[in-house]
Structures are given as structure tokens and as C-alpha cells.
Amino acid sequence: MSDLVTGDAVVLGLRPARLPSRALAILLDLLVYVAGYLLISVGLILATASLDGAARAAVSVASFVLILVGVPIAVETLSRGRSLGKLACGLRVVRDDGGPIRFRHALVRGAFGVFELLMTFGSVACIASLFSERGRRLGDVFAGTLVIRERVPGARVMPVPPPPPWLAGRFGGLDLSAVPDGLWLAVRQYLTRMDQLDPQVGASMAARLADDLVARTGAPPPVGVPAAAFLMAVVHERQSRDAARAFRQAAPGAQPVPYGPPVPVVMPAVVPVAPPVVPAHGAPVQPPKATGFAPPA
Numbered sequence: 001m002s003d004l005v006t007g008d009a010v011v012l013g014l015r016p017a018r019l020p021s022r023a024l025a026i027l028l029d030l031l032v033y034v035a036g037y038l039l040i041s042v043g044l045i046l047a048t049a050s051l052d053g054a055a056r057a058a059v060s061v062a063s064f065v066l067i068l069v070g071v072p073i074a075v076e077t078l079s080r081g082r083s084l085g086k087l088a089c090g091l092r093v094v095r096d097d098g099g100p101i102r103f104r105h106a107l108v109r110g111a112f113g114v115f116e117l118l119m120t121f122g123s124v125a126c127i128a129s130l131f132s133e134r135g136r137r138l139g140d141v142f143a144g145t146l147v148i149r150e151r152v153p154g155a156r157v158m159p160v161p162p163p164p165p166w167l168a169g170r171f172g173g174l175d176l177s178a179v180p181d182g183l184w185l186a187v188r189q190y191l192t193r194m195d196q197l198d199p200q201v202g203a204s205m206a207a208r209l210a211d212d213l214v215a216r217t218g219a220p221p222p223v224g225v226p227a228a229a230f231l232m233a234v235v236h237e238r239q240s241r242d243a244a245r246a247f248r249q250a251a252p253g254a255q256p257v258p259y260g261p262p263v264p265v266v267m268p269a270v271v272p273v274a275p276p277v278v279p280a281h282g283a284p285v286q287p288p289k290a291t292g293f294a295p296p297a
Contacts (some may be wrong), residue, residue, distance in 0.1 A: 015149040016134040017091045019126060022147055026117060026125075027086030029072065037067040068118065073110040077103045086147070096144050105143045112139030158192035160239075163232035167225070171237045179216045183236070187213065187231050192233060206231060 017025075044063055048056050074084050080100040081093030093101050093109070096104050116125040116137055125137040134146055187209050194202050206227035213234060222230065 015122075016091075016136075017149050018135045018148040019129045021091060021149070022087050022129065023122070023126070025083070025085035025089040025091050026122070028088055029083050030117070032084055033068055033071060037063065040067060048138035061101065069110055069114055072113065073103075073106045076101065076106040076109065079194050081145075088151075091147055092150050093140075093145050093147050096146060101143075101145055105145050107140040107176065109145060111135070111141060160188060160191045160235050161194075161232055164229055164237050167229060167233040168236075170222075174217050174219055174234065174237065176217060176234070176238055176241070178218070179213065182240050183209075183212055183216065187235060189227070190229060203227070 024035075040063055041060065044059055045056070048059050072083065074209060076093060079087075082091075086092060093105070095101055095105065113125075116128070116139060125139075128137045128141075129135045132141075140146060140279075141212065185190070190202075190205055190209055194206070197205070210221070210227035210230050225233075
């Protein structure tokens with residue numbers, strides 16, 4: 001990925017196209033242009049049969065320049081960097097700052113393309129693209145352009161597992177406004193990958209995330225609730241609130257969607273702390289620190 005920074009200090013994550021995809025796109029474009037050039041040349045030969053040799057040569061050169069040079073420049077300019085081959089391969093020509101190209105960019109690319117692609121049969125363009133960090137040929141370097149991939153496979157988003165039924169609606173009174181987005185992301189990543197972790201590692205990670213969530217909400221940890229189930233229930237509560245808020249914004253005249261009677265969070269029972277165990281040598285041993293969540297079954 002190419003991290004380009006615009007003048008507004010915005011980082012653009014662009015994926016430059018490499019040599020195989022670019023070569024396939026250029027090959028498709030050349031097939032179309034050459035086929036059109038041959039058809040038009042046959043028509044021009046029949047139409048100029050009565051002219052002398054110099055006139056026929058001038059018409060031939062003009063048709064070559066118009067079809068194999070002018071048409072690609074016009075196509076890239078009007079389509080903002082998408083020719084037929086690039087459209088089929090999911091590519092696009094953009095400026096170095098990520099913006100759409102203009103006529104001058106397409107003109108420079110087309111002028112260098114005559115030498116790179118037609119006169120040298122693409123060898124110069126292949127060598128330049130292999131030595132370039134972002135796969136650019138000479139026309140891209142002098143025009144200040146870049147060929148990027150538009151169709152990028154998206155990452156599969158795993159759903160968050162639902163909480164146990166007996167926890168539904170239990171945390172409706174929690175204040176989730178102080179929970180940062182980074183903590184929500186960490187909780188979501190843990191819940192979507194908890195089955196792939198070692199049980200001991202997953203249990204300690206769930207307890208740590210649950211403690212951080214409890215510290216942000218200001219509510220005491222519930223008694224008898226496993227840490228992973230607590231995280232599922234709180235994430236489900238946040239999703240329910242976001243869905244209800246989006247529904248109210250989409251339908252301004254609709255009545256607010258009630259969450260149901262909020263069920264207060266169960267306060268932990270006061271458990272007397274056992275006195276420290278004094279071994280034979282007289283050094284007190286502190287009891288382990290409790291997190292307030294039930295141990296994993």
C-alpha cells in the first residue's frame with residue numbers, strides 16, 4: 001500500500017497496480033485500438049485508391065496518430081483514467097495526490113506511450129515498472145500519475161457472538177459514553193477471535209478487558225457473570241442503542257423506541273476478606289486479587 005499525504009494532511013492508502021495487471025490492461029486496450037485501426041485503414045485504403053502515393057501515406061500516418069495516440073488520450077481524459085482494459089482489470093490512473101487526471105496528464109502518458117509501448121513493444125515500460133517502487137512507467141513519472149487498483153477484496157467481518165439469554169436487557173442502565181473507541185475495538189476483536197485463543201489466555205484477556213470496561217462505565221462488576229459473557233452483553237447493549245438511535249434519525253416523526261425497563265446491575269455481595277495466612281517462617285502471604293467476575297467454566 002502506498003501512503004500518500006495530500007496537502008490537507010490526509011493520508012491516502014492507495015494500492016498501486018503491479019506489472020501483471022497493468023500488462024493485461026494494456027494488452028486489452030491495444031487489441032481494441034489495433035482492431036479499430038485495421039478496420040479504419042482498410043476503409044481508408046479503399047476510399048483513397050484514386051489518390052497518389054504521397055496523399056495515401058499522409059492519410060495513413062494521420063490515421064495512425066489519431067487512432068493509436070489520440071483515441072487513448074481522449075479516452076483517459078473523458079473517463080478520468082479508466083480505459084476499457086483498466087475497467088476490466090479494476091485499475092485507474094490517478095494523480096500523485098490521488099485526484100483524477102486531466103488532459104495534460106493523459107497527453108504526457110500518451111506521448112511517452114508511443115515510445116514505451118508501441119515502438120519498443122512494451123519492453124521499456126516493463127523495465128521501468130519493475131524498477132519503480134510503485135510500478136510506474138516513464139509516462140507516469142513525467143506526468144505525475146499513478147495506476148492504482150480500485151477493486152480491492154474487502155476483509156471479512158466476523159459477527160460478535162450474542163450474549164446468553166439470561167443477560168438480555170440486564171445492562172440497560174449502564175453509561176457507555178465514557179468508553180473510548182479503542183476499547184470497543186479491542187473488545188470486538190477479542191469476541192470475534194475468542195474461540196481461536198488458548199482457554200487460559202482467553203480468560204485472562206477477557207477479565208482484563210472487562211475490568212477496563214467496568215472502570216469506564218463506573219458500575220461495579222456483576223456477581224456471577226463470566227467476563228466473556230459480560231463483554232458480549234455490553235457490546236450487544238451498545239449495538240441496540242446505536243440501532244435505535246439510527247431508527248429515530250431515519251424517522252423523525254416516530255416515537256422513541258423504548259429499551260424496556262432497565263434492569264439495575266446487581267451489586268456485588270460483600271465478601272469478608274480472609275485473614276492472611278502466616279507460614280511457618282512468619283512472612284504473610286497476600287490473597288490473590290479478585291476481578292469481580294466469575295471464573296471460566
